[in-house]
Amino acid sequence: MRRHDLTASLRLYIAFMALTARAMGTWGKITELSQQFMISRMFVYMLANTLHETSLTVFGDNISKPAIVEELPYHYMLSLRLEGRCSIETISTIMKRFDIPNASTGSISQYLQHVGSLLPNTVTTSNDEVKLVVFLSDEIFAKNIPILVTVDPISSAILRIELADSRKAEDWKNHWECLEKNGYLATYLVTDEGRGLCVAPKEALADIIRQPDTYHAIAHQLGKWVNILEAAAYKAIQKEFDCYNKLDSARSDEVIDKRIDGYEEAVKIADEAIELYESFHFLYVTIINELKLFDGNGNLRDRKEAEENIKAGLSLIEELEHIKITKAVNKVRRTMPGLLNYFDVAKAVVGNLSNLSINQEALQALCLAWQWRKGLIKSKKAKGQKYCGMNERDCLEIAMGYLQEDYDLVKEQVYQQLDQIVQSSALVECINSIIRPYLNGSKNHVTQETLNLIMFYHNHRRYNDGKRKDRTPMEILTGKKQKKDWIELLFDVVKEKDPYFFASTK
Structure with missing residues (x-):
């Protein structure tokens, strides 16, 4: 709605003052004008740009700039922010060094937020198509604020990313329902043991197999003890060695007897530490091997047999009588009912392949x-x-x-x-490693608009190496060739959603 209190004279005044501030390099004038007249900074820039273009028409040669020149500052902003993972301050410094317009930190932050606001936080299928995918869901944290993420593990595409107030079952239920409305249905769900992630599938995805994350269930709980026990064993061996070296320096019978007793005690402790480490390491490796789908001949292993072997291994670990490890074993036992669900998925996949x-x-x-x-x-x-x-x-x-x-x-x-057989949410950790530098660069002050930008970039950027080399996540997800670079696609979206964006921010 047009504000009648902003007369033509006032608009001309605002535009003139903004242009003057730009020419003189006066910092903070745009913000001052926006606060004085209760208008957005974007509107101030638009008025200044309109006056600038009019003056060129009246007093200049009226040669219009090609679109690429108008878009150049945003190429720098987006490339440095998303590909270079630079902070807003660093982007500003680089742009100023090369005399690129709109280089203030305030302008860069505002433009990036606006572009992010034009992007969705959920992918949508084309032509109301229904697509069946694996949902790999997990939580990432910016300080104490949860970010709910669902990824397709085959393409690595982020299907939905949202900044949430909490991570309760209701939040995850709404999260998956949004994906279903956008045409993506789960055939299979992989999550860790977060409370909300465990409860929500019973309500929202009751007919879908939920696969607990085998890494968090076993390797995360028990794997760390391999290194802890190994370090303890080496420490005990060193103590035994030190006690042995002190034997020769003893002179009196009393000291000799005392040091011999100390050495024998050290030998006993070292032997116990070595035995504990070797026993635990053997059992841990045995349990990890039971997670493998295929035997040495390439035949699909039996789920029930694998489960029994894992339970036997856990029982033997309990017999080591290490209190803290026993607590970890109990946590593993709680995940056992669904831990090997991926064996059932594998059985169906291998069965289909065998029929070919x-x-x-x-x-x-x-x-x-x-x-x-x-x-x-x-x-x-x-x-x-x-x-x-x-x-x-x-x-x-x-x-x-x-x-x-x-x-x-x-x-x-x-x-x-x-590749449809997924047993770990490790890919979300990879997504976390992609998002984390942006969070660190913004001191963990993250907005939904920033997450939208990151998601769009990740989904449309082209991999340079790995098994997805020369392809983008969206290409793999949709099966359609992506002909343009991610930044060109982003500009297409901006021009569609806000046709006057580039004209109003020159």
Whole structure:
């Protein structure tokens, strides 16, 4: 609605003062004008721009600038903020160094927030299409404020991201309902053991298999004790060594006897620490191996047998009589009923693959190769990566011998189907690592508009390496080729939602 109190004379005055401030480099004038006349800073810039264009028409040569020149400051802002992960202050410094317009921190912050407000926080299918995907849902925190995220683990696309007041079951229920309204239905849900994430599926996704995060359920609970017990064992060994070295310096019988007793006690403690570490490490590795889907021949393992083996391993760990580890074992036991749900998903996937015209020996080799590939991705040490990579190549060579010229096509098909089996929410941790630098750069002061920008960038940026190399998450999710760069697509959205944005902010 047009404000009648802002007469033509007042608008001209505001525009003139803004242009003068820009020419003189007077800081804070735009904010002062916006507060004085109770108008937005964007409106002040629009008036100044209109007066500037009119003056060019009357007094200048009236040569219009190409669109790319108008958009240049926003190329810098968006590229530095999203690709460079720079803070607002750093972006301002760089833009000022190269005499790029709109370089003040206030302008940059306002423009980025406005662009983010034009973007959705949930992806939508085209033409009211219904798409079945795996929901990988988790919580990220900016200080104490929860950010609810759902990701498609196959494409890595962020399906929905929202800044929430809480992370209760009702919040997650609304979160998934929004996705369903936008055309995305869950075939399978992967979450950790957060209270809201455990309760909400019973109400919102009652017919969907919920897979607890196997990493948080076992590796996170028990894995840390491998390093703790190993460090304790080495510390005990060092203590034994120190006590032994002190034996020769003793002179009196009393001191000699005392040091011998101390050494024997140290030997006993060291032996107990070593035995505890070795026993726990063996049982932990055994339990982790039970999470594998395929045996050494590429056959799908039996879920019930794997569950029984894990329970037996947990019982043996309890017999070590370590109080804190026993508490961790009890936490693992609470997740056991649904921990191996992914075996049922795998059974359906492998069954579908077996019905195709694929040589069964080749299929088994590809299944085993895929498992080694997953191990390679999870390995953090070079030695483990090398070992898994070598075994994957060996399995692929066997499959190639059976498939010959059909190898590439069949391998891609099998890997694609097996990738639907998800047992961990680790991908959300990757998304967390992507979002975290932006949160740190803004001192954890995050807005929904910022999250919208991050989501759009992530979903439309092109991977430079890894298994998704040269593809964007949205390409993989939709199966449609993305012809433009992410920033061009973003400008298309801005022009559609706010046609006068670039004209009003020059």
